Amino acid sequence: MKPIVLAITGASGSIYAVRLLEILLSTNRDVHLVISQAAAEVFRRELGVKIDLKNFSLDQLQFSPDTGSALDESPEQNALSSIISSDSSGKLHYHSINDYSAGIASGSFLTEGMVICPCSMGSLSALANGLSSNLIHRAAHVHLKERRKLIVVPRETPLSNIHLGNMKTLSDAGAVILPAMPGFYHNPVTIHDLVDFVVYRICDQLDIKQGLIPRWGDR
Numbered sequence: 001m002k003p004i005v006l007a008i009t010g011a012s013g014s015i016y017a018v019r020l021l022e023i024l025l026s027t028n029r030d031v032h033l034v035i036s037q038a039a040a041e042v043f044r045r046e047l048g049v050k051i052d053l054k055n056f057s058l059d060q061l062q063f064s065p066d067t068g069s070a071l072d073e074s075p076e077q078n079a080l081s082s083i084i085s086s087d088s089s090g091k092l093h094y095h096s097i098n099d100y101s102a103g104i105a106s107g108s109f110l111t112e113g114m115v116i117c118p119c120s121m122g123s124l125s126a127l128a129n130g131l132s133s134n135l136i137h138r139a140a141h142v143h144l145k146e147r148r149k150l151i152v153v154p155r156e157t158p159l160s161n162i163h164l165g166n167m168k169t170l171s172d173a174g175a176v177i178l179p180a181m182p183g184f185y186h187n188p189v190t191i192h193d194l195v196d197f198v199v200y201r202i203c204d205q206l207d208i209k210q211g212l213i214p215r216w217g218d219r
Contacts, residue, residue, distance in 0.1 A: 002112045003030040003093070004206065005104050005143075007136040010038020011118035013155040013180050014046050018061055019192075019199045020117055025090035027208055032093045032104050032111075034136050038120065056094045097134045104139040113149030113206055114139060118180060121156050121163055127175075128166035144173050151205050153198070155180040176205055186213040 004024055008017040017039075024031050033056075040051040051060050095102040103109035116123060116136065123136060132138045143150040152175050156163060167177045178201060182194040193213070200212040 001029065002110050003032055004112050005032045005034070005114035005139055007114065007116045007123075007139065008033070008035045008039040009116060009118065009120040009123040009136065010036055010042055011120040011155040012042060012046065013118040013153075014039065014042045015191075015195055016153065016155075016180055016198055017117045018047070019195050020115065020202055021061070021092075023199060023203060023208070023210060023212070025092065027090070027210065029090045029112075029208070030093065031090060032095060032102070034095050034097055034104075034139065036097055036120075036123075036134070036136060053096065058092055095135055097136060099135055100138065102135060102139075105135060105142065107142050107146045109142075111143070111148060113151065114143045115151045115153065115202055115206070116140060117151075117153040117202065118155040119152045121154070121166075124152065124154055124163070124166050124170070127152070128169040128173075144175065147174060149205065150175040151178055151202060152176065153178050153180055153202065178202060178205065185216055 006017065006021060006024065008014065021031060021033070035051060035053060035056070037053065040053055043049045043051050049061060095104065104111070125131075126133065126137050127140050130141070132141055140150055152167075152170060154163075154167065154177065171177050178198075180198050182188070182197040186193065186197060188194050188197070196212040200210060203210050203212070
């Protein structure tokens with residue numbers, strides 16, 4: 001199997017990226033990860049997680065109920081704690097956001113696809129207008145020009161005409177626009193259930209088999 005590129009930018013919803021990373025690694029996918037500086041700040045604010053972008057390691061994404069995260073559901077049980085499992089079978093390859101020597105900066109580096117989750121409106125604008133100021137932009141443009149799967153997961157509300165126009169431009173160019181809009185027909189009980197809804201839809205786009213939630217019609 002070819003690797004998957006996961007880019008995390010500075011929109012709210014970093015928990016989606018953490019859960020997606022866990023699923024990708026647990027299904028034996030090799031993941032090439034890029035994290036923006038703004039994303040690191042969102043991790044700190046939303047999950048109480050401090051990420052060292054110069055010396056990143058997977059254990060920096062471990063968090064527990066005593067982090068004081070706003071997503072904690074109760075002192076006794078946090079449905080979002082420690083979701084990076086220890087039995088992950090895939091390999092993680094981390095790249096600095098300014099490392100243009102990384103393989104993912106070239107169309108000759110084959111992948112199964114790329115996911116930007118969550119995708120900020122600034123990153124969305126750069127992609128829609130052909131701008132490239134970091135490795136995330138460059139890798140995304142590579143996937144567009146090579147006609148490979150590019151899944152963009154925007155997380156913003158409300159959306160302006162500019163945002164909507166940029167999404168249409170990217171969709172016309174071949175990207176999949178998959179907003180972080182969880183459904184409720186699976187009868188979610190925890191925040192984790194809502195996170196899983198979005199992640200399972202991303203996995204469907206990557207043709208990754210998983211059973212995160214029941215599908216419509218399965219009940």
